[in-house]
Amino acid sequence: MRCEELSPELSQVADGSVRLGRNQRRHVERCLHCQAELVQHRKLLRALRSMRTEVLEPAPGLLADILAGLEGAGERHAVRSLLSGRRIAYLGGLAAATAAGAVGAVVFTSRTRRARLAG
Amino acid sequence: MPQDVADLIAAAQDGDRGAFDELVRRTYADTYTLAYRLTGNEEDARDVAQEAYLRAYRAIKRFRGDAQFSTWLYRITANCAATHLGRRSRHRHDVLDDSAPVADPRTDHDPQLRADASDLRNRLARALDDLPPRLRAVVVLRDVYDLSHEAIAAELGISESAAKVRLHRARNKLREQLFARRDGRDAGTSRAV
Numbered sequence: 158m159r160c161e162e163l164s165p166e167l168s169q170v171a172d173g174s175v176r177l178g179r180n181q182r183r184h185v186e187r188c189l190h191c192q193a194e195l196v197q198h199r200k201l202l203r204a205l206r207s208m209r210t211e212v213l214e215p216a217p218g219l220l221a222d223i224l225a226g227l228e229g230a231g232e233r234h235a236v237r238s239l240l241s242g243r244r245i246a247y248l249g250g251l252a253a254a255t256a257a258g259a260v261g262a263v264v265f266t267s268r269t270r271r272a273r274l275a276g
Numbered sequence: 277m278p279q280d281v282a283d284l285i286a287a288a289q290d291g292d293r294g295a296f297d298e299l300v301r302r303t304y305a306d307t308y309t310l311a312y313r314l315t316g317n318e319e320d321a322r323d324v325a326q327e328a329y330l331r332a333y334r335a336i337k338r339f340r341g342d343a344q345f346s347t348w349l350y351r352i353t354a355n356c357a358a359t360h361l362g363r364r365s366r367h368r369h370d371v372l373d374d375s376a377p378v379a380d381p382r383t384d385h386d387p388q389l390r391a392d393a394s395d396l397r398n399r400l401a402r403a404l405d406d407l408p409p410r411l412r413a414v415v416v417l418r419d420v421y422d423l424s425h426e427a428i429a430a431e432l433g434i435s436e437s438a439a440k441v442r443l444h445r446a447r448n449k450l451r452e453q454l455f456a457r458r459d460g461r462d463a464g465t466s467r468a469v
Contacts, residue, residue: 168447197455204400205419215308223329
């Protein structure tokens, strides 16, 4: 087994997502090059994970900008909801007027027929 | 005003803007840090953080609590950063080249100078800055913020296998920059055992 064959696996061995087979383990146990590479991957991962606890201090004004952006978005949402509500009311009124017109037409037609029959 | 994060989330989902603002206050430095690590400069990080909270605000009712709120926010931030960097690369030819370093020349916001950390961590921060953005995003999200390959792929708009390939390449580049050159070893040296 050559180091190149094993190299792609070593970072995954370091993060625990891959386990080496018996032949691969035997190679690493005897190969200083692969052992060094594995140690480097482990050091790298530890250093990367330790960055998780570092929090950068944002420049002043970011929080205010974010909150102002949310305020603006909230107002736009409220206006849209209002317009949407009015649109629903308008369409509802239109539907009611159409229904009333249709009922009126039916009543008028039936009365006209009755009058003709009576005449 | 509730104090517990879960209660704040529930209140925000019921439309309490004050509760959402409190969530912002508690998390914005963390969100900014991730945005900075993904974009590599303060201006883009500010834009990404603002956009992330707007999206979170619109989507808060859909947060089901399957993951931690912070993880949910990281995913939104990663997605915003990918969109932002994609948009920027379409408009500015100078950032089309992925190999171009995106280090911020202003030292007061340079992560490695801010970090009270070891020599390795300082060199790591510089090495991350030198990575192409698409490789840096994957290694930061996976190895620093512990997002799954599936989540990374979804938020960056790539396949899971592409995410894994990028992670492998990013780790190797970082390792070579941090150790191989320092040790004066030839990265290609190998032997059969």
